[in-house]
Amino acid sequence: MIIGVPREIKNNENRVGMTPGSVLSYVQAGHEVKVESGAGTAIGFTDEDYVSAGASIAPTAAEVWNSEMVVKVKEPLPGEYSYFREGLVLFTYLHLAPEPELTRVLAEQGVIAIAYETIQLENGSLPLLIPMSEVAGRMSVQLGAHFLEKPNGGKGVLLSGVPGVEPAKVTVIGGGIVGANAARMAVGLGADVSILDTNPDRLRQLDDLFQGRVRTIISNPYNVGQAVQRADLLIGAVLIPGARTPRIVTEDMVKSMAPGSVIVDVAIDQGGSIETIDRITTHDQPTYEKHGVIHYAVANMPGAVARTSTLALTNATTPYGLQIATKGYRQAALDNAAIAKGINVMMGKVTYLAVADAQGIAGENIHELLKANG
Ligand SMILES: NC(=O)C1=CN([C@@H]2O[C@H](COP(=O)(O)OP(=O)(O)OC[C@H]3O[C@@H](n4cnc5c(N)ncnc54)[C@H](O)[C@@H]3O)[C@@H](O)[C@H]2O)C=CC1
Numbered sequence: 145m146i147i148g149v150p151r152e153i154k155n156n157e158n159r160v161g162m163t164p165g166s167v168l169s170y171v172q173a174g175h176e177v178k179v180e181s182g183a184g185t186a187i188g189f190t191d192e193d194y195v196s197a198g199a200s201i202a203p204t205a206a207e208v209w210n211s212e213m214v215v216k217v218k219e220p221l222p223g224e225y226s227y228f229r230e231g232l233v234l235f236t237y238l239h240l241a242p243e244p245e246l247t248r249v250l251a252e253q254g255v256i257a258i259a260y261e262t263i264q265l266e267n268g269s270l271p272l273l274i275p276m277s278e279v280a281g282r283m284s285v286q287l288g289a290h291f292l293e294k295p296n297g298g299k300g301v302l303l304s305g306v307p308g309v310e311p312a313k314v315t316v317i318g319g320g321i322v323g324a325n326a327a328r329m330a331v332g333l334g335a336d337v338s339i340l341d342t343n344p345d346r347l348r349q350l351d352d353l354f355q356g357r358v359r360t361i362i363s364n365p366y367n368v369g370q371a372v373q374r375a376d377l378l379i380g381a382v383l384i385p386g387a388r389t390p391r392i393v394t395e396d397m398v399k400s401m402a403p404g405s406v407i408v409d410v411a412i413d414q415g416g417s418i419e420t421i422d423r424i425t426t427h428d429q430p431t432y433e434k435h436g437v438i439h440y441a442v443a444n445m446p447g448a449v450a451r452t453s454t455l456a457l458t459n460a461t462t463p464y465g466l467q468i469a470t471k472g473y474r475q476a477a478l479d480n481a482a483i484a485k486g487i488n489v490m491m492g493k494v495t496y497l498a499v500a501d502a503q504g505i506a507g508e509n510i511h512e513l514l515k516a517n518g
């Protein structure tokens with residue numbers, strides 16, 4: 145199969161869909177890989193590195209997209225929609241629930257859109273989201289610490305405190321991969337950390353993991369309100385797989401926070417969990433202020449540490465991409481239910497039901513569609 149790897153065009157997105165190491169794995173499996181010139185240069189993967197691994201270099205995005213399968217990182221932007229065509233297999237993050245226009249164009253153009261973030265194992269885990277959630281969770285605390293500093297607009301609080309002065313209060317809503325990694329950093333810095341989740345078993349695991357160094361609190365509107373009010377740094381880390389993020393933190397709760405407090409809503413890529421987050425921000429302009437509180441809502445946080453992120457992401461995506469390329473998407477999905485869950489759009493239908501529900505449109509059962517067209 146001919147596989148294309150375009151240069152990412154989202155604001156400050158320097159990740160790339162394949163490393164030279166992943167190219168070698170695809171080439172050894174009998175595939176041809178075309179990488180857009182300069183796609184990895186910013187993070188130290190030169191065109192020559194890709195050629196040494198067996199790729200060819202294409203000078204334009206159009207040439208790269210003219211492949212049977214495209215492997216990238218972020219959702220296509222409007223400037224890329226003209227490359228869509230029937231039968232193209234697109235393997236990338238998509239986050240379609242809050243993106244009806246992209247969903248419509250993918251379906252209309254007959255693209256087979258396989259989303260990294262909804263590939264799901266039987267135990268419920270999301271193996272292609274986990275590495276970026278680890279990165280974003282860890283980053284969220286670094287960023288929060290930065291924006292809490294007075295010159296950066298914050299209230300002038302050091303997360304750790306110092307002897308004789310209490311540490312900052314960090315509230316993490318959602319105790320999954322992002323939440324646990326945020327807590328790990330915040331605990332490491334000596335902050336006073338609370339994690340809220342609706343799943344009591346998850347709270348038990350976190351209680352065990354952190355050995356009493358975090359407070360675990362069941363997530364309900366009352367407890368969320370209390371924990372938000374006392375937070376110096378609030379981290380949004382909730383996910384209902386594939387669905388639009390529920391708005392858990394209301395505007396009144398944000399108003400109750402002290403001026404100069406900081407919100408980092410990692411869950412913004414699925415629509416955001418905070419009522420006062422009304423826009424996606426960028427690495428160029430990452431924050432805005434509302435009710436005196438700094439809001440950070442960058443949807444591609446790991447793009448800022450693009451080398452680490454690319455290595456971590458491709459470690460996870462390459463084995464799945466190889467199955468899709470080698471068997472064809474249909475057989476790969478029939479053989480591996482995790483891949484079937486990744487297919488969000490196929491043959492003009494929305495096949496991930498949480499996306500269809502979020503957009504109020506009819507979805508199609510992926511297994512029936514696969515069988516009918518097998
Ligand atoms: N902005 C960015 O650059 C990035 C964003 N993300 C996003 O971060 C979000 C979290 O991802 P993960 O931690 O991997 O998900 P996860 O599935 O590991 O964890 C989500 C947690 O939220 C909990 N939850 C669900 N409803 C809740 C509620 N009402 N209150 C409290 N907790 C609730 C679940 O029980 C689960 O433990 C996702 O939207 C993901 O796409 C991930 C990486 C990068």
Ligand SMILES: CC(=O)C(=O)O
Pocket residue numbers: 218237261273276277413443444445446447
């Ligand atoms: C998960 C995601 O959206 C990202 O890594 O950019």
